[in-house]
Structure formats: structure tokens, C-alpha cells
Amino acid sequence: MKKRIYSLxxxxxxxxxxxxxxxxxxxxxxxxxxxxxxxPTGIQNPNLTEIILTFKESNTGIETIAMLDEMDxxxxxxxxxxxxxxxxxxxxxxxxxIRFVEKVKSxxxxxxxxxxxxxxxxxxxxxxxxxxxxxxxxxFTGTQTPENKLYxxxxxxxxxxxxxxxxxxxxxxxxxxxxxxxxxxxxxxNVMNEAFTTTDICMIPGNGxxxxxxxxxxxxxxxxxxxxxxxxxxxxxxxxxDFEMQLLAAINxxxxxxxxxxxxxxxxxxxxxxxxxxxxxxxxxxxxxxxxKTEHYYTYSYLSGTRIVTANAxxxxxxxxxxxxxxTVPTVFEWIVMxxxxxxxxxxxxxxxxxxxxxxKSVLRKELTTNPDGRVIYQDTNNSTVDFIPEATxxxxxx
Amino acid sequence: MRLLSxxxxxxxxxxxxxxxxxTYLKLQQHKLLNDKLNNYYDAPSLKDLNSPVxxxxxxxxxxQQRSEKYIWQKGSGFNNFNININSFxxxxxxxxxxxxxxxxxxxxxxxxxxxxxDYDYLYPYIMADSVGGDLKDxxxxxxxxxxxxxxxxxxxxxxxxxxxQSIRNRDPRTQNISSNFNIKVSANQKLNSxxxxxLAVVGERYFQKAKVEFNSELGRPNIIHETxxxxxxxxxxxxxxxxxxxxxxxxxxxxxxxxHQLGWFALAKYTGTTIDKRVxxxxxxxxxxxxxxxxxxLGHKLAVNSHSKLEIGMxxxxxxxxxxxxKFHIEQSLMPILSRENLFNSTSKDWTGYISLQRNSxxxxxxxxxxxxxxxxxxTYQIPLSEExxxxxxxxxxxxxNQRFKENLLSLNFIYNYSNPLxxxxxxxxxxxxxxxxxMLLNNYNYKNTQTSFVDFGARLSFPVPKLQTFYxxxxxSHVFAYALTNFGLTSGFVF
Numbered sequence: 001m002k003k004r005i006y007s008l009x010x011x012x013x014x015x016x017x018x019x020x021x022x023x024x025x026x027x028x029x030x031x032x033x034x035x036x037x038x039x040p041t042g043i044q045n046p047n048l049t050e051i052i053l054t055f056k057e058s059n060t061g062i063e064t065i066a067m068l069d070e071m072d073x074x075x076x077x078x079x080x081x082x083x084x085x086x087x088x089x090x091x092x093x094x095x096x097x098i099r100f101v102e103k104v105k106s107x108x109x110x111x112x113x114x115x116x117x118x119x120x121x122x123x124x125x126x127x128x129x130x131x132x133x134x135x136x137x138x139x140f141t142g143t144q145t146p147e148n149k150l151y152x153x154x155x156x157x158x159x160x161x162x163x164x165x166x167x168x169x170x171x172x173x174x175x176x177x178x179x180x181x182x183x184x185x186x187x188x189x190n191v192m193n194e195a196f197t198t199t200d201i202c203m204i205p206g207n208g209x210x211x212x213x214x215x216x217x218x219x220x221x222x223x224x225x226x227x228x229x230x231x232x233x234x235x236x237x238x239x240x241x242d243f244e245m246q247l248l249a250a251i252n253x254x255x256x257x258x259x260x261x262x263x264x265x266x267x268x269x270x271x272x273x274x275x276x277x278x279x280x281x282x283x284x285x286x287x288x289x290x291x292x293k294t295e296h297y298y299t300y301s302y303l304s305g306t307r308i309v310t311a312n313a314x315x316x317x318x319x320x321x322x323x324x325x326x327x328t329v330p331t332v333f334e335w336i337v338m339x340x341x342x343x344x345x346x347x348x349x350x351x352x353x354x355x356x357x358x359x360x361k362s363v364l365r366k367e368l369t370t371n372p373d374g375r376v377i378y379q380d381t382n383n384s385t386v387d388f389i390p391e392a393t394x395x396x397x398x399x
Numbered sequence: 400m401r402l403l404s405x406x407x408x409x410x411x412x413x414x415x416x417x418x419x420x421x422t423y424l425k426l427q428q429h430k431l432l433n434d435k436l437n438n439y440y441d442a443p444s445l446k447d448l449n450s451p452v453x454x455x456x457x458x459x460x461x462x463q464q465r466s467e468k469y470i471w472q473k474g475s476g477f478n479n480f481n482i483n484i485n486s487f488x489x490x491x492x493x494x495x496x497x498x499x500x501x502x503x504x505x506x507x508x509x510x511x512x513x514x515x516x517d518y519d520y521l522y523p524y525i526m527a528d529s530v531g532g533d534l535k536d537x538x539x540x541x542x543x544x545x546x547x548x549x550x551x552x553x554x555x556x557x558x559x560x561x562x563x564q565s566i567r568n569r570d571p572r573t574q575n576i577s578s579n580f581n582i583k584v585s586a587n588q589k590l591n592s593x594x595x596x597x598l599a600v601v602g603e604r605y606f607q608k609a610k611v612e613f614n615s616e617l618g619r620p621n622i623i624h625e626t627x628x629x630x631x632x633x634x635x636x637x638x639x640x641x642x643x644x645x646x647x648x649x650x651x652x653x654x655x656x657x658x659h660q661l662g663w664f665a666l667a668k669y670t671g672t673t674i675d676k677r678v679x680x681x682x683x684x685x686x687x688x689x690x691x692x693x694x695x696x697l698g699h700k701l702a703v704n705s706h707s708k709l710e711i712g713m714x715x716x717x718x719x720x721x722x723x724x725x726k727f728h729i730e731q732s733l734m735p736i737l738s739r740e741n742l743f744n745s746t747s748k749d750w751t752g753y754i755s756l757q758r759n760s761x762x763x764x765x766x767x768x769x770x771x772x773x774x775x776x777x778x779t780y781q782i783p784l785s786e787e788x789x790x791x792x793x794x795x796x797x798x799x800x801n802q803r804f805k806e807n808l809l810s811l812n813f814i815y816n817y818s819n820p821l822x823x824x825x826x827x828x829x830x831x832x833x834x835x836x837x838x839m840l841l842n843n844y845n846y847k848n849t850q851t852s853f854v855d856f857g858a859r860l861s862f863p864v865p866k867l868q869t870f871y872x873x874x875x876x877s878h879v880f881a882y883a884l885t886n887f888g889l890t891s892g893f894v895f
Contacts, residue, residue, distance in 0.1 A: 026723045026741035028781060059726040061633040062783055079782055080738035082634070082728040112728045114737055 029115025030077035035068055036121040037106075040369035040377075043093045048104065048124075051089035057081035084109040087122055095368075100381060103127045125371040132167060133280055134323045134380055136160035136218055139362035139394050140270040141349045143228075143235045150359075153224040153251060154235040155270045156396065159280065160218040160365075162378050167213050170206025173320075174221065174261075176268060177277040178313045179337035181328035181346060182353070185302040193339045195315035196279050196324070197298060200266030202245055203289070205259060211242075216375035220396070223247055223270070225258035234360060236396045264289055265314055273358065274327035274349050277337050281320040318342060325384050327363065329353045345385025357391075364392035423861055423869035423894040424803070425452045427810055428764050431799050432660075432757045435712060435768065438696060439656045439664045442599035443544045443555025444587035446487070447495045448658055455486040458871075458892025465508075466884035470843050472513035472525070474534070480504040483892075493548035499559075503538040510534050512839055514622070515609045515642070516565050516575045523627035523722060523743055524676045524686040526609050526642045528571050528620040529835055536565045544583075553587040570613045571620065577607035577644075587654075593662055597654040601670070605646035612640065624678060624685065626724055627743040627778070628785035629836040630829050632685070634727055634734075639679040646674035650692075664712070666696040683736040687723040692716065710755040720745040742782065748775040764801040771795070776847075783828040789847055790821040808861040810873070816853040823848040851881045859890070869894045 035053065039046045053074065055064045059081055066076040087106035092099060106122040137158040143151045157174060161167050175198040179187070191197065204211065204221075213219060225244035228235035244258040248267045254260070270276070283292055298315040301308050318339055326336045326346035332353045336346055350358025365388050368379040379387045429451040440449035460483065465476040480503070487497040511531035515521055544557030561579040566572070585599035613619040622640050623631045650670035655663065672690035677683075698712030722743030727734040753770030772793040779786045795816040802809045825844055830836055859873030870893055877886040 024739075026721070026739055028740045028742070029738065057726075058729065059632050059634045059724075060630070060782065080740065081726050082737060110729065112730075112737055 029080050031080070031113040031115055032077050032117040033066075033074040033113075034117070034119045035072050035074065036119055037072070037087075038121060038123045039091070040104075040123075040125055040371070042367070042369050043091065043126075045092075045094045047092040049090045049092065051087060054086045054088075056084045056086075058084065078113055080113055080115050083111040083113060085111060085120065085122070087124070091124065091126070095379070095386070098386060123372040126369055126377050127164060131163040131377075131380065132161070132322050133169070133172060133213075134160050134162045134365065134378060135278065135280060135325050136378060137362050137364045137392075137395055138270075138278060138325060138327065139396070140272060140274055140327065141358045141361055142272050143232060144356070144359045145232045145234060150272075151228070151232045151235055152272060153226075153247075153253060154228040154232070154238060155223040155272075156238060156241065157221045157278075158218050158395065159213075159221065160378060161213045161215050162380060164215050166215065168206070168209050169204050169211040169213050169219055170208050171282060172204045172322075173264065173279075173281040173283065173316070174202050174204075174268070175279050175281060175316060176200040176266070176270065177279075177337045178311075179277075180271075180275040181277060181326055181337055182275045182332040182334055184334035185304075187300045187302050189300065191298065191300075191315050192337070193318075193341075195296070195298070195317050196277075196281075196321060196338050196342070197300070197313045197315050198265070198279075199313045200268045201264035201314065201316075202261040202268050203264050204243060205262055219243065221245060221261065222258075223268075224251075224253040225255040226253055236394065238396070264293070271327075273329055273353060274363075275329070277324065277326040277343070277346075279316060279321045279325075279338070279342065280323040281316050282322060283320060323380070324382075325363065325388070327384075329355075341382070343382055343384050345383040345387070347384040347388035348390045350391070360394065360397075361391045362394045363388045363390055364395060365389070422452050422454045423871065424808055426454055426456070426894060427801055427808060427861075428759065431764050431766055431801050431810070432708070432759060434766070434799070435710065435753065435755060436660055436664065436698070436700075438714075439654055439666050439698070442585035442587070442597045442652065442654055443557040443583055444546050444553040444585040444599070445595065445597055445654060445656060446497060446544060446546055446555060446557075447489065447553075448595070448656065449660075450487045450495075450497075453487055453489045454894055455484070456892060456894045457484045458482075458890055460888065460890045462886065462888040464884065464886045466879070466882050468842075468846055468849070468882040468884075469509075470846055471509075471511040471531075471839050472518050472527075472843075474507045474510040476508045478506045495546045496544070497557075498543040499541070501538070501540045503536070505534075505536040505538070507534040507536060512625070514571065514573050514575070514611050515644075516563050516577045516607055517605075520605070520646070521607070521644055521674065521676075521688075523625055524644075524674070524688060525625050526611070526678075527623050527625050527631075528611065529623075530571055530620050532567055532569065532571075534565050534567050534573060536563065538563045551589040553589075555583075555585045555587070557583045570615050571622075572612040572614065573610070574612065575607060575609045577605070579603065579605050581648075589658075593657050593659075595654070595656050595658060597652075597656070599652045599654065601648070601650045601652075603646075603648035605644070605648065605674070607642075607644040609642045609644070610640060624676075626686065626780075627722060628780045628787075628827060628829060629840050630780060630783075630785070632724070632727075634729070635678060635681070635685065639681070641679040643677045644674055645677075646672060648672045661700050661702060661708070664696070664698040664700070666694065666714075668692075668694040668696075681727070681734060683725055683727075685725050687739070689721040689723070691719045693718075706758055706760055708757045710757065711753070712755075713750070713752040715751075716747075716749045718745075718747040740781075743778075743780050745778045746776070749773075762803050766797075766799050768797045769795070770797075780829075784826065785828055786824070786826045787844065788822070788824045790823075791818055792821055793818045806863045808871075810857075810859040810861075812855070812857040812875070814853070814855040814877075816851075818851045818853070820848050820850065846882070849881045851879050853877065853879045855886075857888075861894075864893075 053066050066074045089104050091104040092101045104124045105127040106124050139156045178197045178199045220241040221243045222238040222241035225241035227237040227239045243261050245268050246263050296315050298313045301310040324342035326343050328346045347363040349361040365378045368377045460481040462479040469475045483501040485499040512527045515525045540561040542559035546555035559581045563577045565575040581603040583601045587597040623636050652668035655665040670692040674688040675684045676686040694716045696714035700710040724742050726737045728737045751772040755768035757766040774791040776789045798813045800811045855877035857875030861871040864870045872891045875888045
């Protein structure tokens, strides 16, 4: 009987030991991360600062915010998982011997971390949270016919979505300055630092979401949206423009297949030597066109010789303005006709006043970089002198 | 129809059975005086030692529970109709046979954040949504066993099958089916005229197929696969509306018991569990739960005089749950597994001691028991770090009385239980405090962290009926003050 008792106890011990033995190791594994940052093409002397990376794990939804040390190594280890990383930071760079600092971003998904140390390569792209619609190109000079006659119906604006988001062009205002960059005067009252003075305003129609413009896409707004090459081989085909401006009746040719802009004021006859400046603006949602015209009617006066001249215009508050470009003729330039907060420089299509070489030339914004998705980012430092290529070949010409 | 068949079977068996008039009295007396000893005798080869007479007990029960405060996943209450049959027969040649059957029909109310059966077994890896609602459950069980004495050794075998289904007839339409097959083998060696040593081994297979459907075209909530503390796998949340659970339980126990419920008692028991969870359209296992339960029990019962006995006992249980989660990676519409990590852990330790005085005489039996427990519970989740920790003290007094009036037996039972959380701490870092998930966690935490007083009173009266059968009818009512929980039960049956 003792044998049986011992047998029972021995069996119990064996089974107990077997049952209680240690199972597989399911400890959490962590990966050390090194980041390889690829600076956007065309950026010179880059200096990255304030880099913050956010890693989001897809299974748990947990976000881990981390920074880089001097060796580009993450200051945190990350548990195993399927990650998406976003990067935010600043990049300093040089262009034309001027130093700029801009925001820089990056994004990458599908990163599998399995406990081994890894190097993650991130393509950086420039990002401006305030980026939006910009003037990509202003063709204001017109062309000459083979017979050297002026041809003025082929002027245009190219409006570009320089942001990362789809924007709506509905109710965008394009406005030409009343004041000339070649004639400096003391206007009274002086509202230059708070508003843009204009008598020519046109507006893109729409109810708010009728004209979506994807990031990196543009709008062509033509004076006359027709194929100008039919009558002037030196001109362009603008019949596929997105919008057509309503000019003075004498020079207006209406293409019924292209939507017209709405004229708010004046006739948007673009100064063909480039004495005027342009802004892109949008009224606040709670301000109607009529309200704007009532509230921002501007009567000013200035001394012309010994005579005091009084005139009327509209003033577009700076806070409504999305982008601004001063145009001029360098040799006769006297001042910029807006707050330097909007544009502290100017661009041109002809160096001399009356220079006939200006015809067929535009001011074209410089490309800053191209994002990994192929989207071109244009330079926008609120300084047309550095942001624009003067006397540029119109981009429409080659299309 | 199924229910009607069961009732018909019940009545038929009652009318043809041959009864023994003392059976019920002996059973009730044994139950009253040995209530705390059942666990020591929980092995097939010890069944005959804990069954004073051959018997068949057939009963119908109804129970209703309502509670204002409750664990959301378990619901606010239920109506439970139950039919139960148990029988123990001693045959010739030292063979004992026993068997049982039960059918439960349950209407559960306000079950939320849980779309699976067997919440306690599968916790924390349940399938859930935030809508929930009432459920209709049906449970069936059939069991049988045999033991035979060979000289001084008794070999025993017992097996059971439990089937459950759960449905909801509105969105979200739950359709869950679970099965549980259990087999237990034991060998008992009679050491001397008093004591026995038994080794028992148990094996069990569990399977559940949980499914949720939606008929509404107006929308549906996300189906969530919970991982503890309100966390869930974001990648798999949405419309993976099916889950399968496969569990294996295995264990062994060593029992040291006297043949006649008098003397020293000892029990050491281990039960291990592995549960795998799979979800729709995923090749790999999503969650694994590993459980280890240890239990040690020691007691002594001595005869103070010919009518009085004094019983003391203590037991210690240690329960551990290790939860393993898989992480997946989206790769060309496939979801390969990246890792299996132990994120959820739970431990529970329980120290209990009791003292019981029992007295029996010709006309009455009674017992009075006082017990106390100290319980430690600790749950953690590693990333994001979450933790809950409780320490409870539990004091219980129980009093039972059997009074014979000629051929009738009146059984009374009273329980008072006081539970007080000595300490409770929590840390949740998974979501904002204005979310419904946070409200769920807070509700469940507050439910546990509540000082409660539980009272229960039960009475049962038996009558002899023609053909010498015993018919009994009883009722019990209980109340938990802090939860405004009320439980009411009725029972009626025959013993022969």
C-alpha cells in the first residue's frame, strides 16, 4: 500500500511540475530608431531645427512623441508595432545669399518595428501653414503682332494652390492697385499700412465650394479666353482658361464657354508696363460685396503740383489679402504701393519705361522645391524681388 | 417545445419513481452539516464518500435578480428558469453511478460592452460594442460518472458536457454558441480505516463561436475586440463581427480526506488554462490567455460530543492570468503578425479562514459558521500603463437550521456577508474622461470599490407524498444594500 501512496505522490509532483513550468516568453520588444532626413531638392545650406517626430502605432493607436539627438537617433525606443510617422520642424536655408527659415514636414506609413534597431529614411518637404492661393504668374504686358502692333487681349493671371490642402477658389478677389509704383505721392488719409487701395476688382463666382483646387493645381484667368494665336502667332491659346475677365466693352471678347469673373469695380485693364500692383484677397464670410463696398469706400486726396486732387477708391484691408505682388519698372520705381507686410519687394517685365522688349514677358514665381509626391512648392517670402523671376517667358507659351 | 418536452420528462420520471422516505432527510442533514467540505471530496473516486444515500433530486427553479448598480458587461439582472436533475446510485459489486442534467433559460437585462458568452472565463478578450441590450440565453448540461472499488483502491471517471447559446432579436443581433466538454479521472487509495488519499486529473475543451449581425440599414456601431482596461485593437475594430475561442483547461488535485467527514482534510489543486481567440479573416491568433490557479485547503473537524461537532478550516487560492496580444501590420491587404506580447496581467489572492459549530439531534440540526477572507486583486496593462488594485476584507456569518415536524422538514438558512474594500487604486491612461468607455471603466471600478452588506434568507419545506416520495418547496430572497440588488428565488422538487 505504501508503494501506491508513494506512486500517487510522485505522479502528483511530476504532473504539478510539468503544469507549472514556464511558458513562452512574451516580453515586449523595443526598437532603437535612427532617422535619415532627406532635405528637399534645391535647398542650399540646410539647417534643421526643432525636429519633432510623432509615431502612431496602428494596433494600439498610441502616439509617441520623440526628438532626435545629435546623432539623428530617436530619444525614445519604440515597442513592436506597425507605425506611421509624421515629422514637424524648421529648416533654415540660403537662396540668393538670403537666409530663410521655413517649416518642414515629413510623413511615412507602413513602418514595421519588430524589436530590432532600424534606420528610417524620411523625405522632408517644406510646409507653410499659412500657404494658400498665390500668384504663380502675372502676364500683364500683352504681346506684339508680327507687324509690331500692340496686342492686349491676351493677358492673364495664374493662381496656384501652394498649400497641402484642397482650397476653394469661390469668391476670390483679384485686384489691381490704384496707386502706381512709379509715382510716389502723399495720400491723405494714408491707409497704406492697413489696406490696399484699388478701383479694379474682379471676383471668381461660386457659392463657397463650387471650384475646388487641389494642392499643386492652378487656375488660369484670362483677359479674353480665346485662341489668340489665330490672330496673333506671337500670342497664346487661352480658350481653355478657367475664367475670363470682363474687360472694357471696347476690348472685351466673350467666350461663352468660359465662366466670367464678376466685376466688383472697374474693368481690370492691366497696366502693360507694370506700374501697378496686384493682390489676391477674399472677403470674410460675414461680409457681402455690398457691405464691403459700403464699409471700405475710400476717399483720398493728394497734392498734384499746386492742386489738391480728391479721388475715390476702395480699400481692401490687409487682413483680407492672401497674396500680393508689386510690379514696377526698375528704372522708374519710386515705392511699393502696399504694406511691406504684404510684399516688401517688386518684380518687372521690362527694365526701362516703355521698353518694347517687355512684350511677351511675364513675372513668374520661382519654384522652391518639389515634394516627394511631385507637387511643386513655390517660393513665397512676401518679397517679390526674390520670389519672382522677372522678364520670364510666359509659362502658357510652351503649352 | 424543447422546454415542454423537458417538463413532461420531469413529471413522468416523478410519477414512476420509487421513493425512500428518509432519503431527503439524510441528504438535507448531510448538506447542512458538511457544507464547507464539498471541495475536499470533489473527485469521482470520492463521490460515494460525500453521498450519504442513493438519491434522485429533480427540481424546478425560478430566480429573478435586479440591480441598480452592476458590472455593465454582466447586465443589470436576469430572470432564470431552471430544471435540474441529479442522481446518485450505489450498485452491486462496489460500483457507484451518478448523473445529472440541467436546463437554464435566462433572460438577461442590459448587457453592454460584451457580445460573448462566458464573460468571466474569456475576460478580458471579449467581443463588444457600445450598444448591447437584453439577451436570451439557454444553457444545457449533461453529466455522468462511475466509480468502482478494487480492494482498497477506488477508481473514478466523470464527464460532463455543457452547451450554451445566446441570442438577441434586435441589432446588434448576437448569436453565440459555446460548448464545454469535461473529463475527470481519479484514483483513491484508502490509507487506513479513516483516511483516503486521492489523485485527480481533469481535462476540458471549451469552444465558442461568437457572432454579431446587423439588419438596420441606417448604420451600425463598430465591433470592438477588447483587450482590457477599455483598450482594444484599433486595426481590427470595425466590422470583424465573428470571433472564435478555443480553450483547454487541465489540472490535477491531491485530496486527503476522512471517510466519514470527521478528522483532517487537505487539498492541493492546480488548474491551468489556455484560451486562443481568433477573429474573422485573420490567419493568426489574435489573443491568448494563460491562467494558473493554485488552491490549498486545510481543515479539521472534531466531535465535541455525540451531537456536536466543531470544524475549522482555511484555504488559500492564487489565480494568475497572463494575457498575450498579437500586433499586426498592414501589407498589401494582408495582415502578417508582427509580435505576440504579454500586455495584460491579473492576479488574485484569497486567504480564507472559518470556524463552524454543528449540532444534530433527532428533531433538529443546526450549524453556525463564521468566516473571514482577505482578498488581493491586481490588474495591469503595460502599454499604455493602466492599473487597478483592490484589497478587500470579507466577513460572513451563516446559520442553518433543519427542523422536523412529524414527516415534514423545515430548512432555514440565513447568510450575512459584509465586504469592505480596504484599499483601491486605479490608473487609466487609454482615453479621455468624457468618453463612454471611461464611464464604463469608472462604473465597474466604483462597483468593486463599494462597501456592501449582503443578506440572504431561504426557507424550504418538505412533504411526504403518495408512493413515499418527498416533495419540497422553497424560496429565498437576498439583498445587497449598496447596489440596490434584489434577488428572489423559488424552488420546487422531488427527492426519492
